[in-house]
Amino acid sequence: MFIENISKENPRRGFVEVICGSMFSGKTEELIRRLKRAKYAKQKVEIFKPKVDKRYDNENVVSHDDNVIHSTPVHTASEILPLAINIDVVGVDEAQFFDNSLVKVCNHLANKGTRVIVAGLDMDYLGVPFGPIPELLATAEYMTKVHAICVKCGSLANHSHRIAQEETLVMLGEKESYEPLCRLCFSSLYPPLISPEGTSSEKVESQKTL
Numbered sequence: 001m002f003i004e005n006i007s008k009e010n011p012r013r014g015f016v017e018v019i020c021g022s023m024f025s026g027k028t029e030e031l032i033r034r035l036k037r038a039k040y041a042k043q044k045v046e047i048f049k050p051k052v053d054k055r056y057d058n059e060n061v062v063s064h065d066d067n068v069i070h071s072t073p074v075h076t077a078s079e080i081l082p083l084a085i086n087i088d089v090v091g092v093d094e095a096q097f098f099d100n101s102l103v104k105v106c107n108h109l110a111n112k113g114t115r116v117i118v119a120g121l122d123m124d125y126l127g128v129p130f131g132p133i134p135e136l137l138a139t140a141e142y143m144t145k146v147h148a149i150c151v152k153c154g155s156l157a158n159h160s161h162r163i164a165q166e167e168t169l170v171m172l173g174e175k176e177s178y179e180p181l182c183r184l185c186f187s188s189l190y191p192p193l194i195s196p197e198g199t200s201s202e203k204v205e206s207q208k209t210l
């Protein structure tokens with residue numbers, strides 16, 4: 001699915017890869033697949049995730065099928081820099097919860113020769129581009145958009161529709177709180193947000209709520 005840089009001339013040539021998509025699209029599974037292959041190649045691998053993500057375990061990146069890789073929770077993106085010295089491949093999971101300083105951190109690491117693989121939600125539950133992901137997509141060398149399956153019609157889904165009604169600032173949930181929907185099914189639920197006349201203030205409000 002993804003062709004790594006296999007140049008023998010400069011094994012420390014860095015670059016940024018972004019894996020994005022909705023919930024239930026397999027982002028973390030794809031991140032883990034790439035990191036495991038790097039580990040098999042005897043490369044030094046470290047994984048970081050924001051401390052806000054407490055859904056599973058504080059010490060591990062855990063995908064939905066219990067495929068586990070050890071990780072380090074950090075409060076801010078800048079904490080990654082001293083921990084990534086002499087690391088060949090840096091993985092970042094749930095990247096949407098970092099602020100935009102993650103973009104500079106990832107590009108700094110790549111400039112120094114590190115392969116950086118970032119996984120995160122590209123849109124929040126209202127379909128608004130999420131946190132640092134848009135800027136990461138613009139500056140990365142490689143990007144992969146993965147899709148879930150729409151629970152209503154079976155098409156490819158790119159939206160994470162929130163089923164639960166809670167209004168907490170950052171709401172992390174699993175299947176009981178969200179469902180994957182395709183463009184058509186999502187737009188039938190949120191026509192004002194999809195239309196060009198939709199109120200932008202609503203969209204701004206939603207930035208930090210998924």
Ligand SMILES: [Zn+2]
Nearest residue numbers: 150153182185
């Ligand atoms: Zn659908």
